[in-house]
Amino acid sequence: MSNQEVESNMRKSVDAAQRNFNTIRTGRANPSLLDRINVEYYGADTPLKSLATISTPDSQTIAIQPFDLGSLTLIEKSIATSDLGFTPNNDGKIIRINVPPLTEERRKEFCKIASKYAEEGKVSLRNIRREAIEKIKKLEKAAEISEDQSRDEQDKVQKLTDRFIAEVEKHLIEKEADILKV
Template structure:
């Protein structure tokens, strides 16, 4: 059944979204959502530069084309990350300041919102699967008992993925709150 694969993909997408939330440490995945205007096309930052973390408080960006420096700097400044890029002509460095307690709480709320979006996606997958099962029952392909058993399997699978998602949320919150 492709239901398991769909739910796995939804969970992984939510976890990737969690990675874009800042914690106290530098992490190149913070910049995953940033796109720049590169020769008239919106291009992901990873496609035009290499990202690294020389230490726990710095992200280093080395563009493949120095002509993109200004666009990269502008995109980072305009993002909602609240980071200031420093350009030395070859590299762009971003210092990650320690988070305040208030900012940590905001990021926890953001993570909870992303988790809720992930749960909604899982529930939508569940609804579609149950609708499909009910249609099969209506068309006579499944008996009432088989239909009920299949629906229970779908619900158990959904519950398992929601528990996994909540565990990921708890891990991310712990990561954000760790000073």
């Protein structure tokens, strides 16, 4: 596994953690809050953003305009049964979701969820590091690289890991600040 591969895999892990952070509610309406919503559409689990235009007309409202009006009630049902705690309002053409301001208790809860996502991202990064170091050690054992080269490569992998873990931490701090901002 080359350093570029390791770096690429670690970048993907950080991006996945960032996408998870984006699904956590802050005090403002944001279309990415609905990223994890899937709708049972013609027998297939379909991501909501494939079925509708999602916008935020103001800081407290999310508007969902389905491409097919027949999917309106299905979308409404999926949002209502999700773990987001939103109550969708259907006017026959558009579904509106009022995003209420968060209570202090909910903010703390969302910070815990953000921490969990950050930890998952870090675990993923550590797994990539472990795999890369195992491959380096195999190369050393097979006498394809020297002990010094092996140590240098392991140091490079560790530095990459440290850099990406710091990036996940930075994203977590930003997200927590966003959640706690009233």
